[in-house]
Amino acid sequence: MRDIRPAGDLLALARDGDGEAFRGLVEPYRHELQVHCYRILGSVQDAEDLVQETLLAAWRGIGGYEERASVRTWLYRIATNRCLNALRAGSRRPHAGYEPEVPLPEPSHRRPEPSWLEPYPDTLLDEIVDGTPGPEARYELRESVSLAFLTALQQLPPRQRAVLVLRDVMGFRAAEVATILDTTENAVTSALTRARGALANELPDRENAPRPNSPLERRIVADFIRVFEAGDVDAVVAMLTDDALLTMPPLPLEYQGIEAVRHFLATVALRDGRRHVLIPTRANGQPAFGCYMRDPRTSIMHAHGVVVLTLAGDRIAALTRFLDNSLLTTFGLPRSLRV
Structure with a gap:
């Protein structure tokens, strides 16, 4: 059950070491944080690992939270930087090996490296509260988790990937993204321009899909x-x-x-x-x-x-x-x- 006490009360209690209050403070954001990490990493299992790391880091750092940004933005800052650190370090869950039973035909195209992309269950998407994206978001939830979008997203350099997700999917303002990534608004704008251009080249030009369950x-x-x-x-x-x-x-x-x-x-x-x-x-x-x-x-x-x-x-x-x-x-x- 969701804790309905005011966030200010929960924050004060969490700073005093109240674990239940901390859970009440961060739990509303758990599912959207998992999807956020999934978009950047492409793996459901890696995303869940990073969410656990994010919440642990937030619990340990709650005393240093200065309320310059909302709790949600603060959590996104921790989660995004943890994802980028994981990508830089290559510290990700290895994929299971695959041995084909028969020789595979010569493909039409070979990508330079394996795809980390995994499918994301819709049952988890159903747990995200409607209206999560900010007013500057360019993509609806369904479009922003489609395989075509995720496949194109994985081709971007990690930092461009993070900027595009934060700006165009989550709808954070440029100033908020600069705070999350500890950079300047100009750097965010430049990275976003490059990411949008690259994504436009990668995304297929498809006729609209039928509505789900139509x-x-x-x-x-x-x-x-x-x-x-x-x-x-x-x-x-x-x-x-x-x-x-x-x-x-x-x-x-x-x-x-x-x-x-x-x-x-x-x-x-x-x-x-x-x-x-x-x-x-x-x-x-x-x-x-x-x-x-x-x-x-x-x-x-x-x-x-x-x-x-x-x-x-x-x-x-x-x-x-x-x-x-x-x-x-x-x-x-x-x-x-x-x-």
């Missing part, structure tokens, strides 16, 4: 489950846009276009009559599935990652399969199923 989205999801579970490569391909993209984070491989995706599905994902079961969920404001592969020798279906669809109109513009099976637990899904 009849159109539900129809696309139902059709995809039906044809993918049937192993029907041609039917899956028929649902794609001409420039559809298939990726498998953290592998730095991209398969672009219908023929490249068709070849991958036929030779890897759905080869030799492989059959899957898809359990619907949602990630990053998009339709997603826990993916399980049938074992013909037993009644067990084994985890086969998380699949997220990026929709454009009535088509699928991107298929993203996250290879780390441990992500299933983040969505409340089991590591195996029984037929």
Whole structure:
């Protein structure tokens, strides 16, 4: 239950060592801080680690909090700088290794390094209070956690990434961002200009996706489950846009276009009559599935990652399969199923 005592009373008590008062002071910001760290780091697990570090640092430093900024801004200062320190130090949770069962086709494109991006469960987004972004925000919550936005964001240098998130996603004023990052307003403005230009080049120009849980989205999801579970490569391909993209984070491989995706599905994902079961969920404001592969020798279906669809109109513009099976637990899904 949220503590409804005035923030000033909670702050005074927290400074006197009252742990419950401190929790009442910071708890309203926990979920939005986690999403903030996720945008900068690209990893749900790393973001939760950094939120824990942030709150511990705030508890230890509460006596030095001078109230020059709001508690929320103070927490964002700690969290943002902890994220930047983690990126500089490379002190991040290692990804699980992936050994393909068959040689993978030559990709259309190879990124210079693995992607740290992980899917973010919509159930966690639902816990963020509406109206969190400030008046200068350029992006709505749903857009600012989409895979296309997060993928583009991860290509920015860390400091530009932080400035863009603080200004255009969270809506902090330039002066507030300068305080958070311990820099000047001119430096913030310069970094933001470069970040916006780079992001514009990275973000795909897509037709608007259908609204979440709309009849159109539900129809696309139902059709995809039906044809993918049937192993029907041609039917899956028929649902794609001409420039559809298939990726498998953290592998730095991209398969672009219908023929490249068709070849991958036929030779890897759905080869030799492989059959899957898809359990619907949602990630990053998009339709997603826990993916399980049938074992013909037993009644067990084994985890086969998380699949997220990026929709454009009535088509699928991107298929993203996250290879780390441990992500299933983040969505409340089991590591195996029984037929």
